[in-house]
Amino acid sequence: MAEKMFLPVSLLDRWTQENDELTVKCKQERQNALCPDQNHTGLRWCSSEFHKLARKIQGTPPHADYAQLELSVVYNVCMCFVSQSQFTEAELLLKQAIERVQQMTEGDSRMSVPVQLWRSALKYVENTALYPFVLRLLCVQWAIWLANCQFKTMKEFQKEISSLLETLNQEKESLNQEKEKSSNVPKLVMDPRRLVELLQISTAIAEGAEKLNEGQGSEVLPVLREASDMPAPRALISYTHLLSGSCLAHMNRPQMALQCYRQALETDSRCVCALYQSTLVYRQLGNTQAEIQALRILHSTLLLPSTAEPSVTGIHLSPSLLLRSQSLSSLLSVPSALSVLHSLALKCVLYGRVSEGVQHYLDLLAALHSEDQQGVYADVSTLPKLPKLYLEAGTALLMAQQPTDCMALCSEVISTTLELLPDRVVLEEPEESGGAETEDEGDEGQDRVAVVLWVAAAYLLQAHCYTHTREWKQAVTHYTRCINLLVKVLFKKKVTCFQPQSLSPHTDVKWGMEQWIVQRLKGLSLAGRGISFTQMDHMKEALRDLQLSSQVLPEGVGAGLWCGEVLWKLGRRHEAAACWKKTWSLPKQSLPENLPLYVREEQWSPTLDSTELRHKIQELDPL
């Protein structure tokens, strides 16, 4: 009490007043701020002012009388720092404050490990007036640990935290009563109770994500259920639902997972990750129409401007600040709007909504060429390479009977890539030990192959366009260009593997995929040229090309039918009939979805009526 004389009361009051003013200002700033960025500057100013105040207070030797004020100011500063994600500064300040508390209470302040420091400090201040103040600081520390994903430390403090929560609540009650009595209690930027609530649910979410990542989804479910009932911001509650859904999806209960995702969306309409996860579930279920619908909603939601969350008085800690664990962010990650748009467009085209798909493709290209691009800089992009995108869009346009637009897109691809065409490309089977050091070279090699394939596909599409407009001569020219390019690609296979390897896209190797694409392009262009020759009455050339096409791509239906047609016209009727029959007996092959749109066989060329052909066969062979 004697020391109190040294310190003028007016100074204590002045500091308290300053703290209160700053707190009010901080809350006002928060309320006035229209967008989070503006808030940022105000917050920065506040935190620097608070920091100055704290340093002023800490300039005096530690004393119990103004320890309450000091700890309150430190709480305010740390909250400001944390909300600006300046965790190291906050942690340093916390440590200093705790050390000063220990000096005050003559404890051992030279412990370097923060856990021990906190334990001893709590032990010393227990049953003193300072206890709730120190507890508040512990909450801040908890937030920092959570943000830094120090789950281990948090686990060590599990017991303390859970017990402290109750005491804090009780203390709170009494403090509030006290506050009403004396106005001397310094104001705080954020209600500690809110902070604790936030921390509880955030911890549940973060730990749940961590466990889910470790494959212990079933254990997490009850915890998440419990957490979803806690009072917390909507975003966090929707996260609990989302996580439950993910757990259920992992447990192979997709319908229940969908329910959870729906709940998450109902809780927080901006929870796009729930939408995204549900598209994944729909895809897994094979419900294409629902997937397309979900993708469309997801895209439009992603395009919405991010609205500021309902403002809360005081410092706001956004969930993203506290939930920074790798496993959670991978769960919460959503592809960029452009990627979503692309998969939407692709799905539409693949599943019969061509005009819709074309519109989406055009939107996508327009977005890619606009100055203002959201989401381009997203870390992960599932968008295919731009030329491939152009070609896909061109294919969609051709499917939608717009050959001139398709031509324009293709010629842009050709004009950009033509100068980069290599003389010849060797497509080599990748080595098993393809390490990181050869990645760049491999990348370059793949690029060279890709360039050839792009240009070849562009020529093929252009030729299809000419077929569409019945300009057979031009079509032949472009098919020939495509074939000439494809001839440049050489396959090089390892001699060591002797087992016969069927060409199938299902072998997951990219190499196999490319080889397959080359074969398909070759087959399709040969077939197209053959059909064009047929239209020009060059039957000999037509027969040659169509037969070659059937060799390269035995499953090509158009080539087989037209080959028969040419044979029929040449008077080799029995051969023709055999050819048709063989073609009809071909098994329907389902094409994988990752096969580029432009190497799928569509009805570009004039079609042959199957019933008519059967009729012909019957005439020939009346038996």
Added chain:
Amino acid sequence: MYLCLWTLFTHYLPFSLVIMERRCVVETWTDLGFLGKACTPKVKFGAGTFVFICTGSDEVFVFSAHEKRLTASNSFRLQAVLRFPGPVRDVAESHDEQLLFVASRSGVYCVSLQSLLHSSSDDASCGPAELNISSESLVARADGVLTLLLVGSLLLTLCRTDTSWLLTLYKRTQSSACEVLGSFGLPLVSPALQSAGSKTGPARGPVLTCVHPAGDATPSSPTPSAGAGLCLEPLLFKLLFGVEAALAGSPVVLCGLPDGRLCFLPLRVPGPRLRVLHSLEQPLVFVGASVVRETSAGHAQCLVAVGEEGRVVLIRGDGGGAEGGGCSAAAFTEVHVSGPVLCGTADRNCLYYSTGADLCCLNLSDGLLGREEKSKGGEASGMMSNVAPLSPSSLNVSQVTDLAEPLCSDAGEVQLLGLSSRGQLQRISLPVRREDEGCSRHSSSQIGRSVKDLLSAIGDVHERASALEATIKSKNQILRQLNHALNISFLLTAADDAEEHRLPKEESIRCHAVASWGRLLQKDSLILTCVLDNSSPYSLDRGWTLCLAVCPLSSSSTATEETSSTNFSFPFHSLGPGETLEVSLPAAAAGQASFPLTVSCSLVFSLSDLLGEGRAASPSGSESRSLSFPLDTLTVDWLHVLQLTAPPAPSQSSGRAVDGVRAFLSSRRVRRSRAVDSGGQPERYSASLRVASELLKDTVQPKGLRPDTKGPEPDPQSLGLSLLHWLLSERCGGVKASPGGEKVDIGSTVVHARAPNGAAVKLTAKEINAQEESVGKEETVAHVEVQIESSSMAALCGLHHAVLRRTQTLLQMAPVRPASTKGIQMLGLRRVMQHAEIQQSRVSEAFSAGMSSGQTNQFLLSVYRELRQNSLLVI
């Protein structure tokens, strides 16, 4: 006088010396005092008239010039001094000249230049404004921003963290704060290399530049001001930054790091990655681009990176590979200059760099000259060609530590703004590069290309010239032909008058014909072979046509029977002087035509033929385009068309002599013979003509038998013979009978022939002495009587007419003689006249009497016969 000249010389001498020297001029504009050592000092041009200088301390000096050209130092004024909380690392001005972004401690600050201008203009008298910039104007919070770049609405900062380089993208918003779009990290290579760089002087900061693909909407000047970016040639762009960036037309951020790595980041490509393009293995000082080779658009074709120790890497798109059809690759050419290089900048052709001791200029097109071939060998991008020293030229300016972008005037004058280590801002004006200097420094490929261009230009000109030449030639040709045609037409019109003026016939164009019988289409027909004889000195070229109109003489006068006229035209290409053109035409079939025929020859000149086929197509006035010149008019008479036959076979008549006698008798007594003929034989008609022997001797008889030769008296028989010969074979009226086999036949004075209408005809020529004739005592003149006999009246008339015509020409041919025997025939003439009058009166009497047609015919025939029977002698 001398004095005057001398002063003139001395007056102009210094001027010429200045031109010769070509030194660069250095003007010190302002002195900022000693430069801070903490950071690299920087001088930058703003987009407008501002110049920003950061000296490495906490201050940024903002100068403004009245105009961009930096003409004089007094137009250059310190506008403001901005004081920042920490040392200033870099400055960048936004393109709209509104905002200045400054990298200092704890982030990027943004200062409105507009407010600066206003505040300083208010107190222009009291010097520059001093402004303390607080953290309120902090727009992007980041520790240790080393350099920054503005690309459109993007702000890029580069910082160094403990483990990596961090390139952060911000989006400038309406409010002052920037929104983070993303950041890209590149791990540090090794700390050792970093510390090595900082041994000498202040730590070198990284370099950021923006590159646009050519053809973008962004300004395409090769050295744009204030970070607007460089425009790179499309091929090089594609090769360096990939197809995707090119397809998206994306700007690419180039980042030169102090560890020597040159990285790039395409901005608009989805999922971009910061990738290493090349490593110089020494701190990068400057990254820029240069045009090097002139292209139409003036896009930069060469990317230049300069390292601190003097390594200069030139990156070009290798055009040679693309021509060969193979994969083209970027060619990296490495050049060494003597270091250390403190700063650098580049303009269209040159790289300017300062070593501290000297400012040097390196001509980049020089540097590429020798390496063209070597770099072609590289098959993969990144292939390094041989390192060769280059000879940079010294500009003799020392202590330059930073350079702003060069300003190039249209005249080729280059101005550099440099900051010296003593803190002086200097304007360095480079000498104007001579044109020939520039020309001589073209690289071989440039020369090859320009030679190609020249050759193709020559080819073009040649093509056009040859086309013009051809038209001129054809026009000349046409003019020549027209001239010819005019000459010919003059000649031909003159030939019309030639009849009167007796011009020499040799010098004109004539037409004559030969009539002969041939079988055509199983019919005997008369074939007229017309010969156009060009004896004029002119040649008849294209455009001329020989036109022949064949019509019977009898009907030519009557307009009603035009159908009987047949026209033939023979266009010909060229008929030189002395040449002849022979054309054959079927004049008439036997028994169809009525003789004599008139053949009117004319030459027609057609303009449309001359001008070409295309213009002749106009249907209207095709006649008006041709000029017609009448040539000779030929007459084919009965004599021409006689077919000589053998005399009647002896079996049919008693003998030649008897026949002759009978013929003689019948000819003498027509009436009697007529009476005889009426008995059964067809009636024979005859007519005769008497021609004086004198006349014949002069004309018809061959020269050798002329009486002038004083030889023996010619055979009286021969005179008749030669007359017959002449009648049958000589040319008359331009037409000649085909010689055929008649020479064989004309052995006697009696000729049998077949007329075209099939009638047999007999011609007899008999020399008669006047003594024998008992008609009149006065008539002592010897003469030849030609007697024509035929059973056909038409043949007789025709032949008679023909013989008369011949005789007329005979008379014309005969030389004029003294009319010794003028009075001889007076009696005969009188008698004939009297006889004719009697006949005349009888005819008129007969017509008036109103006889029947048959009677009239008989009567007229008898009159005709009597008229034919006149005994007048043609002298």
